[in-house]
Amino acid sequence: MTDTPDTDDLLALRLRALGHPARLAILRALARAEKCQCGEIVRGLPLAQSTVSQHLKVLKEAGLITGTIDGPRSCYCLDRAVCAELAAALGPLLGEWAAPLANRPTDPNCRQTASASVPDRQSMPDPHPSLMSGKRISA
Numbered sequence: 413m414t415d416t417p418d419t420d421d422l423l424a425l426r427l428r429a430l431g432h433p434a435r436l437a438i439l440r441a442l443a444r445a446e447k448c449q450c451g452e453i454v455r456g457l458p459l460a461q462s463t464v465s466q467h468l469k470v471l472k473e474a475g476l477i478t479g480t481i482d483g484p485r486s487c488y489c490l491d492r493a494v495c496a497e498l499a500a501a502l503g504p505l506l507g508e509w510a511a512p513l514a515n516r517p518t519d520p521n522c523r524q525t526a527s528a529s530v531p532d533r534q535s536m537p538d539p540h541p542s543l544m545s546g547k548r549i550s551a
Contacts, residue, residue: 429474435467442490450487
């Protein structure tokens with residue numbers, strides 16, 4: 413990805429699609445799968461079929477997955493090329509932010525360290541406890 417408004421918009425769209433635990437779980441399941449997944453995605457998550465379908469729609473609109481109709485069902489695969497492109501775009505972007513910060517003097521009004529500014533995951537409440545409970549929920 414080159415740095416243009418269009419590619420920035422596309423990167424933002426894809427990053428927003430990654431911004432939900434259920435969608436991350438779907439992507440992990442598709443990444444582990446040896447073939448396209450149909451009903452297996454719904455059976456593997458503690459979410460209602462309609463909720464999973466909505467998350468799949470977001471992932472597909474972002475280009476992270478592809479979907480095909482196979483008779484009465486839809487089957488989904490991870491778009492490996494798009495995922496590789498996303499990973500390649502993030503590395504330089506994070507490096508682009510890190511370089512200026514490394515050389516910048518510490519502002520006394522902003523004395524947070526990385527560990528102080530990011531809460532410990534163990535101390536954070538799970539924003540979506542239903543994903544861990546094993547219970548199916550609807551949207």
